[in-house]
Amino acid sequence: QTVVTQEPSLTVSPGGTVTLTCASSTGAVTTDYSPNWFQQKPGQAPRALIYNTNNKHSWTPARFSGSLLGGKAALTLSRVQPEDEADYYCLLFYSGNPMFGGGTKLTVL
Amino acid sequence: EVHLVESGGGLVQPGGSLRLSCAASGFTFSSYWIHWVRQVPGKGLVCISRISPDGGFTHYADSVKGRFTLSRDNAKNTLYLQMNSLRVEDTAVYFCARGTASKPGVDYWGQGTLVTVSS
Numbered sequence: 001q002t003v004v005t006q007e008p009s010l011t012v013s014p015g016g017t018v019t020l021t022c023a024s025s026t027g028a029v030t031t032d033y034s035p036n037w038f039q040q041k042p043g044q045a046p047r048a049l050i051y052n053t054n055n056k057h058s059w060t061p062a063r064f065s066g067s068l069l070g071g072k073a074a075l076t077l078s079r080v081q082p083e084d085e086a087d088y089y090c091l092l093f094y095s096g097n098p099m100f101g102g103g104t105k106l107t108v109l
Numbered sequence: 110e111v112h113l114v115e116s117g118g119g120l121v122q123p124g125g126s127l128r129l130s131c132a133a134s135g136f137t138f139s140s141y142w143i144h145w146v147r148q149v150p151g152k153g154l155v156c157i158s159r160i161s162p163d164g165g166f167t168h169y170a171d172s173v174k175g176r177f178t179l180s181r182d183n184a185k186n187t188l189y190l191q192m193n194s195l196r197v198e199d200t201a202v203y204f205c206a207r208g209t210a211s212k213p214g215v216d217y218w219g220q221g222t223l224v225t226v227s228s
Contacts (some may be wrong), residue, residue, distance in 0.1 A: 034213040038154075045204055045221055046146075046154065051214035089154050093213040097168060098144065100154045 002026055004048040004092055006101040011109055012080050020104045022090030028071035029092065035073035036091040037066055039084075040103075046089065050075060082108050111135040111217045113205050118222030125195050125226070130220060131188040131205035139163070139183040142208030144215055147192055147201040158190065159208070173199075195226045 003025040012018040022035060029035060037050040048057050050066035053073065063078045073090055085108040090101040114153050117129040131143065145158040157170045158179045167179050178191040188205055202221040 036214045038215075040154075045218040046206075047218070048214075048216045051209050051216065052212040057216060091156075091215065096213060098213070098215070099160070100146075100155045100156060103153045 002094060002099060004099050006088075006090060006100070006104045007013075009105045009107065011107045012072055012077070014080060014082055014108055016080050017076065017078045018080060018106065019069070020075045020077075020090075020106070022074070022101050023068065023072045024094065026090060026094070029068060029073045030079040031068070033073070033092040034069075034096070035066065037064075037073075038076045038089045038091065040087045040089065041085075072093065077106075080108055084108055111207065113207060113217055113219035115203060115205055115208055115219045115222040118203065118224045120227065121195055122228050123195060123197055126191070126193045127224060128194065129190040129192065129203055129205075129222060129224070131190075133186045133188070133207070136207070138181075138186040141210070143181065143188050144206045144208060144214075145179065145188075146204045146206055146218075147199075148221075149201045154204075156178070160188065164225045192224070195224075198227050200224060200226045 005023045031053050033054050038046040040046040049060050054066040065076045067074045087103045089103045112134045114132045121127050157173050160167045160179045164181045176194045181188045202223050204221045205219045206215045207217045
């Protein structure tokens, strides 16, 4: 049973920087897993932020960036704004089959 | 502008059936993979099914395999998720989402439709 693991919760101060990670139970995450990242606020549908590890959609704010870090996919938020408080989900593809991580609840405090 | 609109959710008894629809607009529907993702209220996102652009390939999560059937009508720009033998644990918000054009990924999402399975 493949499991994708994210930090359950993180807290960051406004203006600060935070990195969320996404690990695979199968081993190191590589670009082959085509990591995607999504933001979801209460009562809303998810919104795509990053695809194929580090590519931004046209609507993705510049302060969001994706990378690989220590065998995991990573989403870094710089100059965090209060409106960045949300749940964040990573998505990995295993030979084309998508699997979400459990999500990280980001608190801006 | 890309739009995905789900419909068909509602209250159904255990063992019952429901058909969800996902109406697409603003893009060439027949060129894209479409995914169904569900979310139990207060919980995380789970991929349950996906379908190829021409409808020739479908994949299902083990939790719905044999009970759910995904199909598409490219002439109508619409996707259908037929859900049979529904269980209480199928209660969730169901989202359809468009696959990205090149590398595996998901970009646009619908607003979701709530399915409640309860007696």
